[in-house]
Every structure is written in structure tokens, then in C-alpha cells.
Amino acid sequence: MQSLQTKIKDLDLEVYNLNTVVVGSGAAGFNAADRLHNYGQKDIALVTEGINQGTSRNTGSDKQTYYKLTLAGKEDDSVLEMAKTFYAGGSMDGDIALIEAALSAQSFYHLVDIGVPFPHNRYGEYVGYKTDHDPRQRATSAGPLTSKLMTENLEKEVKNKNIKIFDGYQVISVLTDENNEKAIGLLALNLNNLEDKNKRYTLFNCKNIVYATGGPAGMYATSVYPGSQTGATGIALEAGAMGKNLTESQYGIASIKFRWNLSGTYQQVLPRYVSTDQYGNDEREFLEEYFEDPGKMLDAIFLKGYQWPFDPKKVDDYASSIIDILVYNETVIKGRRVWLDFMENPSWGSMQDGELDFSILGEESYQYLENSNSLFGNPIQRLAKMNQPAIDLYKDNGIDITKEYLEIAVCAQHNNGGLDGDLWWESNLKNFFPVGEVNGSHGVYRPGGSALNSGQVGSTRAAQYIAANYQDGPLKLDKFLELAKAEIEKKIAMGEKFINNINESSTIIDIRTQIGERMTKNGAHIRSIEAAEKGIKESKKDLDNLLEESKLKSIKELPLAFQNYDMLITQYVYLSAINDYIKKGGISRGSYLIYDSDGELPIEALPEKFRFKAENDQLRDKIQRTFYNGNSCEFSWKEVKEIPEDDNWFENVWNKYMKHEIVK
The missing domain is CATH 1.20.58.100 (Fumarate reductase/succinate dehydrogenase flavoprotein-like, C-terminal domain)
Known part of the structure; x- marks a missing residue:
């Protein structure tokens, strides 16, 4: 990396010349930097608004899931079967589905090797469980803070390699060539020197950009994204990067004072749903106004644990997502506030002494609680029995759910769409690689935890491609300034x-x-x-x-x-x-x-x-792509690519691999 000075109008600006800049310090960004270094490209740096900000480091759930190929037991699985699961979610290209399946084991074991504590049995099998939209038992977890542990361990790898980190630099423009076909650099605010006009702005002249800025979290009022995560999708769209499946985001019930998904045992212990006016008065349990009987209401609450994301297919016949609609109706339509109460059982469904009548539960709810030895007491007692860390998490963040209500809303949680990328995660804007949540690789539905896998796979693919094909240095400074001066x-x-x-x-x-x-x-x-x-x-x-x-x-x-x-x-x-x-x-x-x-x-x-x-989703086999021209949007719809059937005869693949014909 080379540091220079240049003059733009009356400002003396610092310019850094290097091969690749990784933007973002989450799990995908750190993995991209780590992989680039391992593949031999060491002229790199990582740029971040704040190393401790972002979704990967600051989110989780009662048991945060990582989705991977089955690596234990007797259940059949294969790369193709996993690809079919991704592809079945609708509006997902088959080549991306195959890649995310093929690299899942490699990406998972890399995390294991650097210290992420995923559980295995005494024989070394990494056991799994079934998550949403998962026909096998591919899910695993390192606990409530899986993505945080991933980020911290990947950060250690990056720091051990002495990769330069520009902490406190906010990218405000993606710079391109004269035809807006290729990314050539970045303009950033130096948050550490805003007062000094000559240090306020910093330029990065680079051959490649790996863009790991996360989802567009800041544009939602009710959001479970951490407050420190805002996203930077807009400036990539402004530069000419194509959007893909931008309609597809994921929403669900979460707490809003401390932002956290209320999935898993938070729902399975059957808390009381309470509505109040804006001042916390006029308390009432509102769900019972809409359900036919208390058993159906309790089953819907329970199933919110398994089926956390809102899904219109789970609304009819009092299914679990009717809860999301009723919460939205109270909060947005009626202007009230909604809370979870873990201290008392729902009154509708309880006996005169306040004990829950477990006999009215459906078989699935009853069996789960019985197997968990939790057919007793009130919700907080059941939660303490099944998942004490879920209580401790809120206490560590200033909320004692053993003594107070927990305010909730239906919140934005994840963007399945994002920026378009090819099978190496390169955008239509050449040398620009969106990875992690900012990349729209997912379809309409996706298995729980697949986003963490996708971030690792995508950043690995981008690093492979850069190391194999884009090893050159950046433009000469005068040429860079000639092309980028107007935008700067x-x-x-x-x-x-x-x-x-x-x-x-x-x-x-x-x-x-x-x-x-x-x-x-x-x-x-x-x-x-x-x-x-x-x-x-x-x-x-x-x-x-x-x-x-x-x-x-x-x-x-x-x-x-x-x-x-x-x-x-x-x-x-x-x-x-x-x-x-x-x-x-x-x-x-x-x-x-x-x-x-x-x-x-x-x-x-x-x-x-x-x-x-x-019913009858006629667009599930198509992908919407969006181009922003600076004043309006242009749209195109194309059929999804089917899962490829490649020539996997060993000698043929080996020949191509030895001739370096694979990564291209």
C-alpha cells in the first residue's frame, strides 16, 4: 500500500493506492480480508465506520443458527440436495445455490479451525438440528452470539496477519470509470478528523472493492438491526451496481428497547401478550379477542418460536403468523404499545389459580414442553428451566424480564435481496464484489442461518477470483483523478x-x-x-x-x-x-x-x-433486477438459472484445475 497526497480544488487530500479495499468489519468483511491474504494477495486494507459496529457483531437470538451441509449421523445429504433446498425457496439462481452448498463445509470448518466453538460429539461429528425451511438437520449453533463469535475470531486472524484496518472511515462514494462500468476507488469521510478540512476526506485508489456493508438497516423505524448498523446500499446503487430481489426482506417479532429477535424459547414458554395505550395504561390481553379458543392461541404463540419470520402462508386458520398481524394491528393501526409478560400465564387458557391448563395445548406444543420437563409454573420459570441465558441476556442489557414487561414490535430483520453478483460475487460493476447481506443472493424463502453461510461463501469466492484474476495494482494516480475527479x-x-x-x-x-x-x-x-x-x-x-x-x-x-x-x-x-x-x-x-x-x-x-x-406465485421462477439511473429506476425480469449439471469426471476437472481454468 502506498500513501500519497493530492490536491482537489483547495484541499490537500490523502490518497492510498492498493490492490483491494474491503469495506465493512463484519463476518463477511473480515473473512474476505483473511482469505485474500491466504490466497496470496497481501496488498489489501479493511475500511470500516467502526470496528465494533455492524450486524454480525451485535445481533443474535436465543440460539443463533449457522446453516451447513449435514456433517453427522446417518441422514442422507449431498451438495446437490442442499442446493435444491436453497433453490426451492424461489427466485434464486441455481448456480448460486450450488456454490453456497458446495462451499458450506469448507467455510464451516474454517470457522471451526480459527476457534468458533460449534459443538461436536466425542467422535468428531458436528451435530445439527432442524431449522425453518430445512428438510434435513443442517443447522448448528455456537449459542446466542454465533455471528459475534465468528466476527471476533475472524478479526483475530486479520490482525495476526497485520492487515491494515482503517477504523473510523465512512465511505460516501464508490468511484467508477468514465462509462460507469468498473469500480476504481472510494471516497471516505475520516471520522477521526472531521474538523480538519484537509483530513476530512480520504481517497482510496484501488483495483478491487469487496463491499461488505450489511443490509439497509437504517431506513426502518421498527428494526431489530443494531442501532449502529445503517448500511450503504444507496451509494453502490448510485454508482451503477444493479439491485436484485430488492422486494424480499424478512420481518418478525422483536424487542425494541434492546433490539433482539424473540424466537425460540422466548415464544415456546408461552408468554402473555399485553396491549397498553402510549402511556402504559389501559392494559389488556388482546389476542383472545381474535382466536376461537385458548388452545389455538397458545399453539400459535408456541409455534412463533419455530416459525419466527412473518410468513403469509402461516396466517390462515390461526397459524403462527397471525400473531405478527395482530401485533401490527395494535401498534401501527391502533397506535398502542405491545409487550410480552413472562411473569404471568395468559389468563385465557389458565385455571382459577393462575396455572396454565396444559391439557388444551396441541400435541406438538405439549410434547415439546413435556420433553423439556417444563409443564409447570409461569413463563419465566419455564424459561429459566429451558434457557437461563435468554433471561441473562436481557438483564445484561438493562432489562429484567423477571420483574418487567418487554416491549415488542414486528421489525425488519434481514434483506434477502440486495446488490446483484455473478457466481464469483462480482457485480455488473466490474471489480466490485458485494458480499454478505448487501449481496442479494437469497431467494424468497431461505433456511434459518443460511445468511451466515452465504456471507462466508461469498467472501471466499470473491477473494478467490481477485487473487486469480485481478492481481494488478490500481490506476496511476493521475489517471485515477482524471476519471474520478467529477464525482469526488x-x-x-x-x-x-x-x-x-x-x-x-x-x-x-x-x-x-x-x-x-x-x-x-x-x-x-x-x-x-x-x-x-x-x-x-x-x-x-x-x-x-x-x-x-x-x-x-x-x-x-x-x-x-x-x-x-x-x-x-x-x-x-x-x-x-x-x-x-x-x-x-x-x-x-x-x-x-x-x-x-x-x-x-x-x-x-x-x-x-x-x-x-x-397462492399461485407466478413470479417465483423469475428474478427482478433494478438499475437506478440517478433519477428513476429501470427494471428487468429474467427466469432463474437452473442448478448446473457440470462435467464432474475427475480427470477432466483435475486437468482444468491444473491449467488454472476453474477460477475465471
Whole structure:
């Protein structure tokens, strides 16, 4: 890596010349840097807004899942069978499905080798369990903080290799060549030196960019993403990277004071669902108003543990996802607050002494609790019996669920779509590799834990390809500046305009709040054509007027202003994709419900906006791709690629491998 100085207008800017920059310090980003070094490319650096920020390090669940090939027992499995599971989720290319299956064992064992404590038996078999959308028992876990452990151990590997980490650098532009066909570098804010105009902006002149910035978390108000995770999808779309399956995100019930998925045992212990007004008064148990009998209500709550993501296919006949709709109805439609109470049993279904009548449970719920020796007491006692760390987790974060209610909402949790990439995770924008959640490799449905596998596989593939094909150094500095100067000057001018709007009062957080509330109302798990169109108009207007409307209290809010810019581009493009999907005849699927006047209400007492259809998905074998041209969006729909049937005759593959014809 070479450090130089250059002059842009009246600013003396630092420029770093190197082969590859990895953007992001989550599990996918650290793995990309580690793999690049192992494959021989050592002229690399990692750039991050904050090394301790991001989703990988700061999220989990009662038992956070990692999905991989079956590696224990007598159950049949194969790479092809696993690929078929991915492919069956709909709107997923077969070559990507095959790759994610093929590299799952390699990626998993790499994590084991560097110290992630996945459990194995005395014979060395890495045992598994069944997760959602999983026909086998491929899931494993290192506990509630699996992705955190992955990130920490991968970080150690990167630091042991002395790979340079630029901590406190926020990327604000992906720089491209004159035809917007190839990425050539990055412009970043130096968060450590915002006051110094000559150190405020930093340039990276690089041959390759591995983009591991995570999902677009910041554009939702109700979100289980960590508050430190905002995403940077917008500036990649702005640079010309194609979007893929942007309609497909995952939503579910989570706590909102401390953001955490409420899956698994949090639901299986059968907590009480309570609604109050905004001040915590007028308490009532609202679920019983909608169910036919207490047994069905308790079974639906229990199954939320297994079936955590909202799914319109699990709404009819009082199935588990009706809980999500009823929570949304209370919080968004009625403007109330909803809480889980682990201290008392649901009154509907309990006997006079307050004990739960376990005899009214369905067979699956009853059997699980019986096998767990938990047919007794109240929810918190059952949770302590089955999963004491689930209680400790909240206590460690300032919430004692043994003594207080836990406020909840239906929250954005994961983006199955994202930026498009080929079978080496390279974007249509050459030399630009989106990996991890920012890459839209998943289809409509995906097995639980497959995102962690995908992040490791994708970052490994990108590193392989770069090491084999893109080993050259970056452009000469004068050529780099010639191609990128206009974009650099545009973004610096934007930054200086923000700074010139420093005022006694700030609008930055108000704008952020407005962005989040708009997406939660118009583009989350309850959707309609009218809501999408309304959101598109509002987000485009806000984007066009952002410079004038942004008032900063101090220069410390400059990074937030640039984040708002990124979020508004992202929101505009995502809502446009949703609108296009509905106009194309798209129905409720995955983790969202689309209003359809010809559909049915899941429960007659619910408002009209919950009327929907979830059958005959004519788009499940197609993939929507979105191109943002700076002013509007262009869409294309193509059939999914089938799972490849390659020539696997050993001698033929060996010959190609020895001639370096595989990685191309």
C-alpha cells in the first residue's frame, strides 16, 4: 500500500493506492480480508465506520443458527440436495445455490479451525438440528452470539496477519470509470478528523472493492438491526451496481428497547401478550379477542418460536403468523404499545389459580414442553428451566424480564435481496464484489442461518477470483483523478454544503426518523400499491431537497447527513422495486403481505388492509433486477438459472484445475 497526497480544488487530500479495499468489519468483511491474504494477495486494507459496529457483531437470538451441509449421523445429504433446498425457496439462481452448498463445509470448518466453538460429539461429528425451511438437520449453533463469535475470531486472524484496518472511515462514494462500468476507488469521510478540512476526506485508489456493508438497516423505524448498523446500499446503487430481489426482506417479532429477535424459547414458554395505550395504561390481553379458543392461541404463540419470520402462508386458520398481524394491528393501526409478560400465564387458557391448563395445548406444543420437563409454573420459570441465558441476556442489557414487561414490535430483520453478483460475487460493476447481506443472493424463502453461510461463501469466492484474476495494482494516480475527479468534487461539495448549514438546531435526526417511519408504514411486511407509490413520491422529494432541508447542529452530524443521503436513495429504489413487483402481478409471499381487494381477510374482525392472496406465485421462477439511473429506476425480469449439471469426471476437472481454468 502506498500513501500519497493530492490536491482537489483547495484541499490537500490523502490518497492510498492498493490492490483491494474491503469495506465493512463484519463476518463477511473480515473473512474476505483473511482469505485474500491466504490466497496470496497481501496488498489489501479493511475500511470500516467502526470496528465494533455492524450486524454480525451485535445481533443474535436465543440460539443463533449457522446453516451447513449435514456433517453427522446417518441422514442422507449431498451438495446437490442442499442446493435444491436453497433453490426451492424461489427466485434464486441455481448456480448460486450450488456454490453456497458446495462451499458450506469448507467455510464451516474454517470457522471451526480459527476457534468458533460449534459443538461436536466425542467422535468428531458436528451435530445439527432442524431449522425453518430445512428438510434435513443442517443447522448448528455456537449459542446466542454465533455471528459475534465468528466476527471476533475472524478479526483475530486479520490482525495476526497485520492487515491494515482503517477504523473510523465512512465511505460516501464508490468511484467508477468514465462509462460507469468498473469500480476504481472510494471516497471516505475520516471520522477521526472531521474538523480538519484537509483530513476530512480520504481517497482510496484501488483495483478491487469487496463491499461488505450489511443490509439497509437504517431506513426502518421498527428494526431489530443494531442501532449502529445503517448500511450503504444507496451509494453502490448510485454508482451503477444493479439491485436484485430488492422486494424480499424478512420481518418478525422483536424487542425494541434492546433490539433482539424473540424466537425460540422466548415464544415456546408461552408468554402473555399485553396491549397498553402510549402511556402504559389501559392494559389488556388482546389476542383472545381474535382466536376461537385458548388452545389455538397458545399453539400459535408456541409455534412463533419455530416459525419466527412473518410468513403469509402461516396466517390462515390461526397459524403462527397471525400473531405478527395482530401485533401490527395494535401498534401501527391502533397506535398502542405491545409487550410480552413472562411473569404471568395468559389468563385465557389458565385455571382459577393462575396455572396454565396444559391439557388444551396441541400435541406438538405439549410434547415439546413435556420433553423439556417444563409443564409447570409461569413463563419465566419455564424459561429459566429451558434457557437461563435468554433471561441473562436481557438483564445484561438493562432489562429484567423477571420483574418487567418487554416491549415488542414486528421489525425488519434481514434483506434477502440486495446488490446483484455473478457466481464469483462480482457485480455488473466490474471489480466490485458485494458480499454478505448487501449481496442479494437469497431467494424468497431461505433456511434459518443460511445468511451466515452465504456471507462466508461469498467472501471466499470473491477473494478467490481477485487473487486469480485481478492481481494488478490500481490506476496511476493521475489517471485515477482524471476519471474520478467529477464525482469526488461533487461529493465534497455536498459535504461542504451540509457544513455550511450548521445551525443552532438540527433537522438531521428528524429526517432520519421520517425516513424510518415511511419505510415501516409503506415498505415493510404490510404493503399495497397505494402505500408504495406514496412512499416513492415522498422519498424522491426528500432526496431532491435534502441539501436545503438538512440543518446540522455541529460538524459531528456530517456523517449522519451522508447516511441520510444513502438511505433516501436506498428507500426510493426499494419502494420503486416493490411498486414494480405489485404492478407485475406479484402476490403476498416470503415475509410480506400485499393488499388485494379480491383476497380474503384472515380474521373478519381485522381491517380491510389485511385482505390478501398467497397462492399461485407466478413470479417465483423469475428474478427482478433494478438499475437506478440517478433519477428513476429501470427494471428487468429474467427466469432463474437452473442448478448446473457440470462435467464432474475427475480427470477432466483435475486437468482444468491444473491449467488454472476453474477460477475465471
